[in-house]
Amino acid sequence: MIFAAILMAATFITGLVWLVDKTLLSNGKYKNNKIIDGIKGFFPVLLAVFLIRSFVVEPFKIPSGSMMPTLIAGDFIAVNKFSYGLRLPVFNKKILSLSLPERGDVFVFHYPKDPSIDYIKRVIGLPGDQIQYENKSLFINGVEAKQEWVGDYNYLIRDSQPMKAKEISESLGSVDHAILIHEIPDENYRFTVPLGHYLAMGDNRDNSSDSRVWGFVPEEYLVGKAFMIWLNLDQFSRMGNWIK
Secondary structure, rough: OOHHHHHHHHHHHHHHHHHHHHHHOOOOOOOOHHHHHHHHHHHHHHHHHHHHHOOOOEEEOOOOOOOOOOOOOOOEEEEEOOOOOOOOOOOOEEEOOOOOOOOOOOOOOOOOOOOOOOEEEEEEEEOOOEEEEEEEEEEEOOOEOOOOEEEEEEEOOHHHHHHEEEEEEEEEEEEEEEEEEEOEEEEEEEEOOOEEEEEEEOOOOOOOOOOOHHHOEEEEEEEEEEEEEEEEEEHHOOOOEEEE
16 A cells, blocks of 8 residues: 555656646746656656556565465465456545455455555455354355365475475365365354455465454455466466466
């Protein structure tokens, strides 16, 4: 949100200089002034970046392993900004409703405890859902989500500490995706998702700070739906992978 505010301010200032130059200064002593020409030259570029980033696609970098194995730290992802409706930049006020999150979506949202921070998780519970997470199994409105064992998954945390998990394929309606389960004591949760809110969980189920810790995601905090990995400087093979 801070970067968005800075970008909006820079676009407004350069646009104002461009407008003043076009209407008031074009025939005066400031005509062909190098400083003014330099400032107004940034306006078309900043405007294009501002519009695309605000209403079409915004890039994000994955900072942690909470969404492994779907997303790993270092992935640069693209987020569809109009998937959940058009919103005013910075203020995040919806101005046009298009669609709502669906169960299984990987979505970006403003962290409810500090809206200046963006989080990425998976949509598990929709408004009104009864959600139960018990013995590593997920129940949605009393129906257990289908899980199938895939294999062992080994990875490093903090670049040095080895971790071993089980990779599981989980079905959320029409969405099949991978999750990680660790051999640690079970934690049992029961939730009723309030209207206008969503329950979010990370795919790395035992290493994720999500709705089980800090609560539900309000609809007004939605940013967009993640759909593609466009860059990973350490694993080029991940580039171009669709997110599911």
